[in-house]
Amino acid sequence: xxxxxxxxxxxxxxxxxxxxxxxxxxxxxxxxxxxxxxxxxxxxxxxxxxxxxxxxxxxxxxxxxxxxxxxxxxxxxxxxxxxxxxxxxxxxxxxxxxxxxxxxxxxxxxxxxxxxxxxxxxxxxxxxxxxxxxxxxxxxxxxxxxxxxxxxxxxxxxxxxxxxxxxxxxxxxxxxxxxxxxxxxxxxxxxxxxxxxxxxxxxxxxxxxxxxxxxxxxxxxxxxxxxxxxxxxxxxxxxxxxxxxxxxxxxxxxxxxxxxxxxxxxxxxxxxxxxxxxxxxxxxxxxxxxxxxxxxxxxxxxxxxxxxxxxxxxxxxxxxxxxxxxxxxxxxxxxxxxxxxxxxxxxxxxxxxxxxxxxxxxxxxxxxxxxxxxxxxxxxxxxxxxxxxxxxxxxxxxxxxxxxxxxxxxxxxxxxxxxxxxxxxxxxxxxxxxxxxxxxxxxxxxxxxxxxxxxxxxxxxxxxxxxxxxxxxxxxxxxxxxxxxxxxxxxxxxxxxxxxx
Amino acid sequence: xxxxxxxxxxxxxxxxxxxxxxxxxxxxxxxxxxxxxxxxxxxxxxxxxxxxxxxxxxxxxxxxxxxxxxxxxxxxxxxxxxxxxxxxxxxxxxxxxxxxxxxxxxxxxxxxxxxxxxxxxxxxxxxxxxxxxxxxxxxxxxxxxxxxxxxxxxxxxxxxxxxxxxxxxxxxxxxxxxxxxxxxxxxxxxxxxxxxxxxxxxxxxxxxxxxxxxxxxxxxxxxxxxxxxxxxxxxxxxxxxxxxxxxxxxxxxxxxxxxxxxxxxxxxxxxxxxxxxxxxxxxxxxxxxxxxxxxxxxxxxxxxxxxxxxxxxxxxxxxxxxxxxxxxxxxxxxxxxxxxxxxxxxxxxxxxxxxxxxxxxxxxxxxxxxxxxxxxxxxxxxxxxxxxxxxxxxxxxxxxxxxxxxxxxxxxxxxxxxxxxxxxxxxxxxxxxxxxxxxxxxxxxxxxxxxxxxxxxx
Numbered sequence: 001x002x003x004x005x006x007x008x009x010x011x012x013x014x015x016x017x018x019x020x021x022x023x024x025x026x027x028x029x030x031x032x033x034x035x036x037x038x039x040x041x042x043x044x045x046x047x048x049x050x051x052x053x054x055x056x057x058x059x060x061x062x063x064x065x066x067x068x069x070x071x072x073x074x075x076x077x078x079x080x081x082x083x084x085x086x087x088x089x090x091x092x093x094x095x096x097x098x099x100x101x102x103x104x105x106x107x108x109x110x111x112x113x114x115x116x117x118x119x120x121x122x123x124x125x126x127x128x129x130x131x132x133x134x135x136x137x138x139x140x141x142x143x144x145x146x147x148x149x150x151x152x153x154x155x156x157x158x159x160x161x162x163x164x165x166x167x168x169x170x171x172x173x174x175x176x177x178x179x180x181x182x183x184x185x186x187x188x189x190x191x192x193x194x195x196x197x198x199x200x201x202x203x204x205x206x207x208x209x210x211x212x213x214x215x216x217x218x219x220x221x222x223x224x225x226x227x228x229x230x231x232x233x234x235x236x237x238x239x240x241x242x243x244x245x246x247x248x249x250x251x252x253x254x255x256x257x258x259x260x261x262x263x264x265x266x267x268x269x270x271x272x273x274x275x276x277x278x279x280x281x282x283x284x285x286x287x288x289x290x291x292x293x294x295x296x297x298x299x300x301x302x303x304x305x306x307x308x309x310x311x312x313x314x315x316x317x318x319x320x321x322x323x324x325x326x327x328x329x330x331x332x333x334x335x336x337x338x339x340x341x342x343x344x345x346x347x348x349x350x351x352x353x354x355x356x357x358x359x360x361x362x363x364x365x366x367x368x369x370x371x372x373x374x375x376x377x378x379x380x381x382x383x384x385x386x387x388x389x390x391x392x393x394x395x396x397x398x399x400x401x402x403x404x405x406x407x408x409x410x411x412x413x414x415x416x417x418x419x420x421x422x423x424x425x426x427x428x429x430x431x432x433x434x435x436x437x438x439x440x441x442x443x444x445x446x447x448x449x450x451x452x453x454x455x456x457x458x459x460x461x462x463x464x465x466x467x468x469x470x471x472x473x474x475x476x477x478x479x480x481x482x483x484x485x486x487x488x489x490x491x492x493x494x495x496x497x498x499x500x501x
Numbered sequence: 502x503x504x505x506x507x508x509x510x511x512x513x514x515x516x517x518x519x520x521x522x523x524x525x526x527x528x529x530x531x532x533x534x535x536x537x538x539x540x541x542x543x544x545x546x547x548x549x550x551x552x553x554x555x556x557x558x559x560x561x562x563x564x565x566x567x568x569x570x571x572x573x574x575x576x577x578x579x580x581x582x583x584x585x586x587x588x589x590x591x592x593x594x595x596x597x598x599x600x601x602x603x604x605x606x607x608x609x610x611x612x613x614x615x616x617x618x619x620x621x622x623x624x625x626x627x628x629x630x631x632x633x634x635x636x637x638x639x640x641x642x643x644x645x646x647x648x649x650x651x652x653x654x655x656x657x658x659x660x661x662x663x664x665x666x667x668x669x670x671x672x673x674x675x676x677x678x679x680x681x682x683x684x685x686x687x688x689x690x691x692x693x694x695x696x697x698x699x700x701x702x703x704x705x706x707x708x709x710x711x712x713x714x715x716x717x718x719x720x721x722x723x724x725x726x727x728x729x730x731x732x733x734x735x736x737x738x739x740x741x742x743x744x745x746x747x748x749x750x751x752x753x754x755x756x757x758x759x760x761x762x763x764x765x766x767x768x769x770x771x772x773x774x775x776x777x778x779x780x781x782x783x784x785x786x787x788x789x790x791x792x793x794x795x796x797x798x799x800x801x802x803x804x805x806x807x808x809x810x811x812x813x814x815x816x817x818x819x820x821x822x823x824x825x826x827x828x829x830x831x832x833x834x835x836x837x838x839x840x841x842x843x844x845x846x847x848x849x850x851x852x853x854x855x856x857x858x859x860x861x862x863x864x865x866x867x868x869x870x871x872x873x874x875x876x877x878x879x880x881x882x883x884x885x886x887x888x889x890x891x892x893x894x895x896x897x898x899x900x901x902x903x904x905x906x907x908x909x910x911x912x913x914x915x916x917x918x919x920x921x922x923x924x925x926x927x928x929x930x931x932x933x934x935x936x937x938x939x940x941x942x943x944x945x946x947x948x949x950x951x952x953x954x955x956x957x958x959x
Contacts, residue, residue, distance in 0.1 A: 058824040064594050066823040069585055070570040071578070074553070086623075089551035091572035108548045111623030115631050117544025145592035153594060166750060170824075202752075209752060209880050288541045290682075291643035291675045292935065294872075375551040414875045414908070416887045421908055421955060423885050425877055445877070447908070447955055476645050477537055477549065478935050499885075499910060499954055 025189060026051075026075075029098040030181035033077045036102025038183055042079035042109065044122060045102065046182035048332055049075045049093065050374040052174060053141060057148060059169040062157030064149050074374035079105035083120040084112035089375040121359035123366055125335040127185035132329025133192070135322055136225035140173040140195040143226045155199040155234040162239035163246055164201035170218055171197035171229060172470065174482075178332075186334035194325065194482060196221030196468060197229045199238050203245040210248035210442060212241040212427050216266045216409055221468035221482065224323040244428060247440055254429050254444040256498030260401055261446055262394075262491045264408025267426050269386070269467035269485035275450040276308075276315055277385040277483065279419040280342050280350070281368075282357040284380075293474050294417025297450065298348065300361055306348040309454030312390055312490075315343035317352060317368065319383035325468030326384040326484035328370075333378060335367040342385065346455070354380050372479040379475055386486030390460025394489040397459045399435040405497055406430040406437060407444040423447040423499060446497045453492060461488035505530040505554065506654025506664040508574060512556060513656045516583050525561040525602050527657035529781050530554060530574075534619075534650045535937055538626035540674070541643040543634045548623060557781065557820070560586045566596040570820075600804035602659040603783040603814070611665060612774035618668040618692040619650035629672060629697035636701030637676040640708055644674025648692055649937040651776070655783040663785070665778040669940070670695050671933030675890060676704040681714065681903065683707020683850075684729060684870055684890035688933035688940045690774050702847035707869060707891040710850035714903040716956050717894065723865030723923070724951040725858045725895070727851075728930040731943035733871040733886070734913050735768070735832040736934070741879055742914060743770075743791050743799075745806035745817070746826030752879050754914050755797050761914060763922035764795040765837065770829035772816070776938040782818040789815050789829065795919060803827040833929060836944035840927035850893050850900055854928045855945035861924060862895040862947065866904060877910065885910045885954075908955035916948055923947040 026049035037045035051073040058065045075098055076089035086109030088101045152169035159167035173195040180188045198219025202211040211217070214237040222228050263271065283289055284296045298306070319327050319337035330336050333355050342350040352368035353361070357380060371378040398406065412425035429444030430437045464486050472481040502510075508530040516526040536550035556579065559568040567589035571582040626646040634642050647670065654664040672695045673686035685703040689695055726734075747753040754761070770789040772778075778786050782804050791799050802810065803818035806827055817827035845853035851867060859867055874886030885908065892904040915921070926944030933940060 063597065065598075066568070066821075067566070067589055067593055068568040068570065068820075069589050071581065071585075072555075072570075072572045073578075074551075074572060076551070084545065085547060087547070087549040089549075089553075091553050091574075104550070108550060108623045111627045112538070112545040112548040114624065114627040115540060115543070115545045115634055117542060117546055145589055149592065149594060166752075204751060207880055208878060286542075287641070287643065288546055290541055290641075290677065291645065291673065291684075375553060377547055377549045379547075412875050412877050412885065414873045414885045414887070416906060416908070417872055417889055421887065421906075423908060423910075423955070425885075443878075476539055476647075476935055477535060477937075500883075 026093060026179040027181055027187055029075055029093050029095060030179050032095050033075055033098040033102035034181050034183050036099040037077055037079040037106045040103045040106035041081050042106045044080040044183050045078060046333065047075055047077045048371065048374055049179040050176055052176045052373065055141060055173040057152060057171055059152035059156045061160045061167050062153055064153060072373065075101055076371065076374045076376065077101045077105040079109045080120060081106055081109035082113060084109045084116060086112060087377045120356050122355040123358045123364055125333065125355055125366055129187045130330060132190045134223040134327065136193045138226040140193060140226040141175055151234060155238045158235050158238035159199060159201040159242040162242035164242035165204045166202040169199040171195065180332065180334055182334055188330050188334055190329050192223055192328060193225060194221060194223050195226060195228060197232060197234060199234045199241065201238065201242040201245045203249050205249035210245045212244040213409055214238065214241050221325045221470045222323045223325060223327045248428060248442045251440040251442040254405060254441040254498045258494055258496055260404030260491060260493050261495040261497060262397055262401060262404060262406040262432060262489060265465050265487045265489050266467055267408050267410050267424065268490055269487040270410045270413055271424065272386060272485045272487055273469055273483060274413060274415045275419060275422055277382040279450065280352055281380045282351040282353040282361055285351065286357055286360060292476055297418040297420045304349055307346055308343050308348045308451055309346045310457045311345050312457050312460045313343050313346045313454055314388040315385060316340065316388060317342050317350060317383055317385055321384050321466055321484065324384045324466035324484035325470065325482050326382060331367055331369045332371050333366060333369045338367055352380050352382060370481065372481055376477065376479050381474065381481045382472065382483040384466060384484035384486060386466065387460065387488065389462035389464045389488060392459050392461050393463060394461050397461060397489060397491050398432055398437055400459065401432045401491065402434055404432045405441065405444060406432050420450050444497065445499045446495050447499050448495055453495065456492045456494055457490050458493055459491035461490065464488040503652055503654055503664045505532055505652055506656065506662060508556060509654045509656040510662065512558060512579055512583065513658055515579060516558065516560060517658060519583050520560065520562050520587050523562065525658055527559050527602055527782060529557045529653065529655045531651060531653040531777065536626065537645050537647040538623060538630055539645040540630050543642045545627060545630055556582065558582055558586050560590050561599050562587065562590045564595045565590045565593040566599055567593050598805055600808040602657045603661045605660045606785055608663050608665065608778050608785045609773065609787040611778045612690065614666050615668050615691040618648055618670050621648040621692050625692060629695060632697030633674050633701035636698040637705040640676040640678050640705050642674055642676050642701065647671045653777040655779055657783055661783040663779045663783060667774065667776055669775060669937065672697060672700055673933060674700055674704055676701065676708040678708040679712060681708050681711025682890050683711060686729060686932055688931045703845065703852060706848050707850050711891055711903045714905040716905050719954050719956065721950045721952050723862060724948050725855055725862060725867045726946045726948065727855045727869050728932060728943040728945055729870045730868050731834060731946050732932045732941040733874050735834060735941045735943060737874060737882065737884055737913055739829045739832050741876055741882055743801050744826040744828050745800045745802035745810060748800045749806050749809045754880060754882055755800055757797055759797055760795050760919060761797045762792055762795040762917050763919050765922045765925050766792055766795050766917050767835040768792040769833050770801065770831050771833050772831040775831045775940040780816045780818040781820065782814065784814045784816040784818060786816040801827045801829040830939040833942035834944060836927055836929040837925040838927060842927045850891055854926045854930055858924045858926055858945050858947040859895055860898040862898060864896050867893045867895050867900065881912045882914055883910060883912045905956060907953045909952055910954040911952045916951060921949045923949055
């Protein structure tokens with residue numbers, strides 16, 4: 001395992017200011033910060049400059065409710081002094097500020113040495129100059145606000161007109177430009193555009209509220225332009241959401257008991273996120289998140305041999321999927337996007353890793369480290385973690401089920417700190433009897449234990465969608481990550497459903 | 502005038518100049534310096550700090566509203582912010598719910614601000630981490646020590662202009678022994694009040710008492726909840742129950758004037774000292790009674806939800822309050838001053854503030870902490886979540902066995918409903934959240950019934 005370069009006095013090669021495909025680049029500041037950290041005693045340092053524009057609009061009952069348009073720019077520096085890390089970030093992109101930030105990061109690292117840990121190595125991840133941009137047909141920030149506002153107004157008005165007591169719509173846009181430099185010689189710029197939208201119709205009953213969302217609650221997201229939102233056809237589906245929310249109020253309760261469970265793709269995406277994605281985060285497995293997000297039930301000694309799920313379970317870690325929310329060209333440590341296996345034919349074979357966690361675990365790959373902005377420390381995050389397509393279709397799965405429940409579109413989620421005991425609630429359920437979808441069911445919930453649940457997966461559809469989750473919380477200080485989860489409908493046997501309060 | 506008020510006033514002036522005299526504008530400029538020293542496997546593995554000034558503008562022009570923010574506070578960045586917000590407002594539909602600006606209103610007096618906490622450096626945090634780790638006597642430890650300093654100024658075109666500062670410190674850590682975890686956490690306005698060794702001792706005592714846990718069947722149990730678990734109840738009540746927008750939209754259980762809680766329950770929001778003394782709309786913050794002796798008396802409002810409900814703003818406007826709702830972030834459940842206090846010995850599974858209540862349990866559970874709590878049904882506020890960081894079986898007032906973590910599915914307001922509260926601890930403990938500025942003060946609670954619905958086996 002090659003150690004990070006540790007010759008004192010290394011010089012970063014800093015290019016002259018360059019106008020790249022972007023209007024201006026910030027490699028100078030990133031390089032200055034890295035050099036300042038090295039000069040202050042770091043043996044490795046990296047810096048991320050990010051300039052981000054975000055735009056969020058929410059609408060209620062046919063009227064725009066809130067519109068916010070934000071800009072954030074700054075630099076975040078990591079310094080490794082001995083075997084202790086420090087990080088410092090400021091929104092000031094001057095040379096002087098970059099130098100001070102690099103020095104501060106190294107000072108903070110030095111303070112960390114008061115309570116030292118084991119020696120830190122970094123697995124090599126290549127170096128050099130690179131540039132990447134997410135695909136984008138229609139730049140979301142250049143779509144006129146009136147067009148975007150009219151969309152949410154029309155979608156929520158359509159739901160309201162169809163009888164919803166409350167109709168809510170939202171879109172979110174992120175446009176991020178990043179410049180990354182490291183003392184290993186990385187010099188990477190990326191331009192990533194993300195957006196998405198959704199509409200939710202709620203119906204009020206006697207002491208309860210039912211809701212139906214399209215395409216899911218708070219929406220579907222990807223690393224794509226506004227063409228993603230156009231494809232969602234929010235207004236076309238809004239009235240049906242209102243109808244279903246109202247129908248749910250008088251639908252029979254999901255029965256309690258053990259049964260065969262068919263999950264829609266969107267709910268399965270969240271199931272994957274909570275019970276696989278988080279469990280295979282290497283920093284959790286190593287105990288680095290024990291006090292907050294928790295640990296993992298997975299034991300590194302069993303990597304390669306543990307039975308995680310049935311033979312149908314093939315989970316990949318793949319930041320190369322065009323347009324999926326967790327995609328990029330390089331992670332925030334400069335590792336290039338590479339597709340890897342996490343679970344193959346039900347056996348656990350891979351983890352989400354960073355350069356230092358991989359070295360500690362004796363693995364030779366990183367690639368899953370990101371921060372949610374310039375002000376935050378990069379850490380292991382899911383990229384796109386999802387199921388490969390299965391051999392069936394949803395129609396075949398239903399036709400093959402004599403007695404079960406179909407559930408879709410997530411409403412609630414909860415899981416323990418080892419990522420084992422979970423409980424989920426969906427917006428809508430249906431009885432499945434004798435191969436046919438039957439009565440609507442309300443308040444469908446299910447609960448289980450991760451590996452036991454995944455081992456009971458006996459049918460899986462090929463109709464895969466890369467669902468995007470823009471609200472994954474992790475870290476202290478808190479960070480909100482964007483992750484993607486390819487998933488398709490699937491069937492599970494012997495699952496406990498209908499858990500109530 | 503502090504730097505942030507000066508910045509806010511300049512942006513207001515710039516907006517007047519570019520948007521014209523008819524513009525209504527409100528600007529909050531806030532500088533936040535947050536430093537967090539994090540540890541795991543008994544070593545400091547992450548150590549971070551950032552210092553950021555953010556300017557937020559909301560503009561109401563010709564009947565239309567738009568908002569924006571920036572961290573780019575040079576002349577070009579501020580110009581861009583104002584121009585972009587003006588352009589956005591022109592393209593927004595008419596805002597029927599615009600509640601107008603806060604008129605000139607003086608602040609309530611805030612507690613003293615601790616300079617030492619604001620100026621604290623990485624060594625002071627690292628020392629407390631070292632003390633925690635040492636006090637745990639060889640057990641594996643993890644957690645963090647955090648100090649935050651914020652300084653802010655607010656100005657609007659109606660003449661409101663206020664400024665303020667706040668500093669806070671927090672420490673939160675676990676100790677682990679053979680699969681059992683124990684936690685201790687504390688929030689304070691002064692870093693000097695945080696004793697890493699005391700917290701490490703308490704966390705380790707819990708971990709040591711967590712060995713050989715038994716598995717109990719699902720069911721409704723009498724419980725004593727330690728302050729750390731009660732903090733989660735307060736958090737969810739604030740977000741979904743006392744949220745003025747949820748209330749106005751009939752999505753909340755809250756009914757003003759109704760006896761919805763046991764008469765032992767008195768809850769107030771107490772933001773002064775924990776955060777800036779005014780909100781995003783420049784409304785002065787202050788103590789807000791929410792529940793008095795079991796009767797719900799108020800919900801939290803920003804100017805928009807207040808106008809909808811025919812009330813006044815309670816100073817809870819936030820970045821997302823017009824869409825998510827105005828949420829109180831500093832709830833305090835009043836302790837029972839007539840109860841018995843016991844000193845913290847640093848031994849045994851029970852935190853000192855819960856000991857007297859545990860002594861009165863016939864057969865039930867002592868629960869330290871809740872984790873990953875999520876709403877199952879918003880109207881009745883049924884929450885599902887897990888126990889964490891130590892659960893014990895109590896029989897005839899004595900802890901008799903450690904218990905494995907369990908899932909629960911429980912309506913929070915019903916659990917504290919009339920007749921349901923058997924006892925309230927004598928001391929309210931100040932507890933941090935993962936987000937700076939959010940802080941709870943909670944005593945231990947002895948409750949008649951808590952619905953445990955699952956265990957490690959499923």
